[in-house]
Amino acid sequence: MTQDEATRDRVVRVADELFYTRGVQAVGMDAVRAAAGVPLKRIYALFGSKDELILAVLRHRMSVWDAGIAAEAERAATARDRILAIFDFLDAWFREPDFRGCGFINAFGELGAASPAVTEAVREQKSTFQEYLARLVAETGAPADLAPQLAILAEGAQTTAAISGTPEAARQARAAAVTLLDAAIHHAGDLVPG
Structure with missing residues (x-):
């Protein structure tokens, strides 16, 4: 697994846990950033938008x-x-x-x-x-x-x-x-x- 894939996987898993326990709309990208330990700029480089992250979480x-x-x-x-x-x-x-x-x-x-x-x-x-x-x-x-x-x-x-x-x-x-x-x-x- 490449570093990008590992980072992407970590962000998806963290977002999944946050979305599932707190609700998708209640969780902002800053909360995902803080929990994943990944800079916001990097998250947006991997996903483009919160909507793309939501779809990645659903696929996961x-x-x-x-x-x-x-x-x-x-x-x-x-x-x-x-x-x-x-x-x-x-x-x-x-x-x-x-x-x-x-x-x-x-x-x-x-x-x-x-x-x-x-x-x-x-x-x-x-x-x-x-x-x-x-x-x-x-x-x-x-x-x-x-x-x-x-x-x-x-x-x-x-x-x-x-x-x-x-x-x-x-x-x-x-x-x-x-x-x-x-x-x-x-x-x-x-x-x-x-």
């Missing part, structure tokens, strides 16, 4: 999300278990002391109406997650319309856990996912000519 957060789900799914033997592993990942995340909900939903809530670029980045992450679920649902043999239903459970669990301040939403969403999966897989089995 997407890679962290994807890696977290992939790591949890690695331990699962079947597509059904990989789907349920998403809710296990959420349960562990909701128990972290700094959990503040979905960073994408938070950014959209703060900036979506004013920033088409943030809206697009958030939609891309949500779409990518639904596509991942769609592949897993297809592997189970369940109907395709199960994927968006499971995505809504995961998204709703994130919002509910953030508002309630407890991790219970992950367990509840997982139980609902089990019910939906088992019903859909059973129904799909009934449709297969025997």
Whole structure:
């Protein structure tokens, strides 16, 4: 990793933590500069604007999300278990002391109406997650319309856990996912000519 890449990575990680814990609009570039220990002129040379930094943070957060789900799914033997592993990942995340909900939903809530670029980045992450679920649902043999239903459970669990301040939403969403999966897989089995 070059020095520029290392500095860029440090600024993104620091900005991510600040934006996530305090809110994007509440954090100025001076706060990022102070926390990262990088001169403001250097930050602007790397990112150009706060908007570019926000998008870099969202890309970083997407890679962290994807890696977290992939790591949890690695331990699962079947597509059904990989789907349920998403809710296990959420349960562990909701128990972290700094959990503040979905960073994408938070950014959209703060900036979506004013920033088409943030809206697009958030939609891309949500779409990518639904596509991942769609592949897993297809592997189970369940109907395709199960994927968006499971995505809504995961998204709703994130919002509910953030508002309630407890991790219970992950367990509840997982139980609902089990019910939906088992019903859909059973129904799909009934449709297969025997």
